[in-house]
Amino acid sequence: MTIDRRTLLGSSALALLASTLPGRGAARTLSDAPNLLIGTGGDGHTYPGPTLPFGMVQLGPDTDVERWATCSGYHHGDGSIMGFSHTHLSGTGIGDMLDVMLMPGTGLVQLEPGPLSDPDAGYRQRFSDERAEPGLYRVALESGVRAELTVTERTGWHRYTFPNGAGHVLLDLSHLIGDAPGAAPLIDEVSVAIDGDGTITGGRRVFRWAKGRRIHFALQASRRPDRVSFFGDSDVAQPAGTRQVAGKRLKMVLHWDDAGATPIVLRCAISGVDVAGARANLASEARDWNFDAVVHAARAKWAKALDAVRVTGGSADQRAILATALYHAQLAPTLFSDIDGRYAGLDGHVHTVPAGGAAYSSWSLWDTYRALHPLLTLIDPARTKSLIDDLIRQTTQSRYGPLVWPLQGKETGTMIGWHGVVPLAEAQAKGVPADYAAAWPAIAKRSFDFTAPDRNNSRGRELYDRLGYVPADGVDESVSRTQEYAYDDWASSHIARAAGASEAADRLLRRSGNWKNVIDTGTGFARPRFADGSWWSPYDPIQLGHTSQYRDYTEANGWQATFLNQHDIYGRIAHGGGDAAFAAKLDALFSAPSTLPANAPPDISGLVGQYAHGNEPDQHAAYLYAYVGQPWKTQRLVRRLCTEMYRNDPDGIIGNDDCGQMSAWFVFSALGFYPVDPIEAAYVFGSPLFERADVRLGDKRLVIEAPGNRADTPYVAAVAWNGAPWSKSWIDHRTLAGGGTLRFTMSATPNPRFGEARADRPPSFGHPA
Incomplete structure (x- = not known):
């Protein structure tokens, strides 16, 4: 999984980032581009996935949830990825977040990640060709899937390019820091449902570090899956035709019979208030399926921020x-306020920021x-x-x-x-x-x-x-x-x-x-x-x-x-x-x-x-x-x-x-x-x-x-x-x-x-x- 710095800095993606930087006196060269792997090893506890400056979504790969070294969910040197979740903490000494994790795959569906020491025992996968830059992360999984990630402020975007044949995407809502299978549950409420138009919504309440925090999401796919499977607590398969399920450890699988025909784009918005907030965030920030346009916009925002x-x-x-x-x-x-300005306050009530304002988290x-x-x-x-x-x-x-x-x-x-x-x-x-x-x-x-x-x-x-x-x-x-x-x-x-x-x-x-x-x-x-x-x-x-x-x-x-x-x-x-x-x-x-x-x-x-x-x-x-x-x-x-x-x-x-x-x-x-x-x-x-x-x-x-x-x-x-x-x-x-x-x-x-x-x-x- 190790990436050579010269390869990273010489990538065309980073060349584009550099080209978008305004010329202001001191020249900028490719060697000035950030190396987002700095801090992902040792005890830095950072993550390499994409986000925007002060953004609500921090989308990225998770390699382990059981060690202090993986407070962010990721540690350089781990040989396999469990999946891609939408929230991460950067550099903290306590772990939390890792909400709404997706994992693409082929072949037999696995419902447990398996241990880091044995990637073949579960849905986690070895990986290669990992690239990380401001606004974009991509990696090749051993299943043959190429995963690319980018973001808007409140929405995470995934583009999965499958090999020819069938494929699936697992949505694991039981995934979080320090809650291994069999441990006392740190999640007491989870729900997930699929609407008639194919939009998947849900949420969960988590008692990890921030006791009782809630996260809600709205998820859409560029191609309707051929079928979906719901799994309740203890990975119990739900009857065919199930449209929603509630419990504590829920999962869902989206199946495509010809996943490799064209890349599959998924876009997922989150909200700390309710599902309606997540839907509104998605409607506002995901008006089309142009993944590359989102990448370009993310790069431009980082170019301005880094030009400081x-x-x-x-x-x-x-x-x-x-x-x-x-x-x-x-x-x-x-960022913690929805597109309509609502946010979950520290008093347990929902508040709305004044026009032009914003609420924040991770202080x-x-x-x-x-x-x-x-x-x-x-x-x-x-x-x-x-x-x-x-x-x-x-x-x-x-x-x-x-x-x-x-x-x-x-x-x-x-x-x-x-x-x-x-x-x-x-x-x-x-x-x-x-x-x-x-x-x-x-x-x-x-x-x-x-x-x-x-x-x-x-x-x-x-x-x-x-x-x-x-x-x-x-x-x-x-x-x-x-x-x-x-x-x-x-x-x-x-x-x-x-x-x-x-x-x-x-x-x-x-x-x-x-x-x-x-x-x-x-x-x-x-x-x-x-x-x-x-x-x-x-x-x-x-x-x-x-x-x-x-x-x-x-x-x-x-x-x-x-x-x-x-x-x-x-x-x-x-x-x-x-x-x-x-x-x-x-x-x-x-x-x-x-x-x-x-x-x-x-x-x-x-x-x-x-x-x-x-x-x-x-x-x-x-x-x-x-x-x-x-x-x-x-x-x-x-x-x-x-x-x-x-x-x-x-x-x-x-x-x-x-x-x-x-x-x-x-x-x-x-x-x-x-x-x-x-x-x-x-x-x-x-x-x-x-x-x-x-x-x-x-x-x-x-x-x-x-x-x-x-x-x-x-x-x-x-x-x-x-x-x-x-x-x-x-x-x-x-x-x-x-x-x-x-x-x-x-x-x-x-x-x-x-x-x-x-x-x-x-x-x-x-x-x-």
Whole structure:
């Protein structure tokens, strides 16, 4: 199944993609095309199937559902495909989705997929000649069927070219992550029916990650099947003439006696609301059977999206990595409103967005607030406006208030904190117009009403408010909770201020300093603290928890959590003993032995010393040197991370891509700057990877120049903005987003004087250095 990169990049399909890209300054070559297999191996958890930017349908192949490696349903290196489903998660650490799976075949109909280890035991098939590109996926199955997939926003399109003779397509509505045959069912309601005109409709309710989510579909075939077969629970065949069936594990088979006569096109729309919504989506987005026209339209949309950032210089691999990262950073959040604007709300009711609006799902906010949403504020301000409006609406509708990790109309409550407030505060700080005051009552309830409905993500709020920290002897992940609740307080204070709630804003601002109550000045580490005020002792910063029952950190240990604070960085530096002590602690982070305890989760990966690039808590840490006047260390480390943690291979993302966060980190860092605190609306300089980048900022343009930049020139000797010298080691959002030319003079040796002066250091907590 392995595809050679030269074959991929040289395909006529990608040549067409490249040809549709507008000419805007920096030239684009075929080597700049995304390699959609990046992240599909290792623990990247991405998928290679087609979707549109932020589209509702993510159509693609599924190879396995039983391993953590296949949270997306696909893993590079698996030798067989189970089928092609219409929804996937990109880069998450928990699996779900894989709705409405179709599998073409010939010969005897099999109703169970069989194990990955024995593809001949079921309907799964070995495959070859796999090709993946933005808007199109194709593969040759061992049955002789060539499968091609493409999409509109809400509709998945399949074109199956069968060999001569009979063939069939299986619709398996029991397919999902982690529900092997014989396991306790995670689906409690399924229905499927066929209408007189041949339209197949149905839906199911799933209790996997998003408990009780519903998905509905409407499916049509370009050629009426000669017959159909329905199978109920336990694969019991239904009587001839059956037109509909209900149960928990349903399947249906479409049979054609001469399937090989002409290619068979199937088009399938989905809806989170009802079958009527799926029918309307299908009617709106599938008006003919022209598969190639849909492919062309999908390519054109991706061409525009990928044209947001264009580069020259670097290596061919680095340009492919950047293009792929830009692609992955425009997959989620995913569209969740039907063509008529209806969507399933977090309150269990159906709502309708205002004209021109949209509702979204797959909000991986614990991850994406850090870099993905800041990236979108630059390259897609219109999308940012749409996302912010939806965040506000869903915040008011959720019984839990600020969003945590909503998935298809259900709040999963995954991870800690209520980080839906961060993109709101960031957008407000950057001048994105929205009704922020409308979100304030729900945010206030989460912040101050300790009797409000709770989830695991906000445990210990009352203790955090009363003691100033979450105590380790009662609440797990107490250290990380304290720090992340403090950051959410910082964000919420901005929304309170915008809503005119000045007293609440002041209280939140004071409480956002609670981070210091879990930083032990004696050891310099973020350390578990008990309700009586004592610290866990003896303390070992590589450990995850003070007992086997409690972890004190969220997907991190004491080393990584010590640098978790993204706001009030100068307060953190002072609390740790000043510039020299803080710089020494950062040096120790990146040079400590890369030792982890046996119970460390796989999320803690990509180690440089004890810094873990494969997960989010300390991904900003390399940029913190700028706050102590040593940005040359940032430059050296960022260049190293860009070149060591990302590769042009299936396992080329060092950890889960987390709905584009890992990819967005690369895009920012490759351009030469990063938003350490998105709410501060400032970007700290790092080390640009390319000689030139041309960035589309809505209707404006940013040019980033680093002439002569090479692998051995990671250091910034000087910076200029629009031709004038720029002594600061950062730049504010308003200036950058206004467009212009940012020029870096690169060097093989550091310039310790650049950014050293206190007046040139980045702002934090609303204050300069």
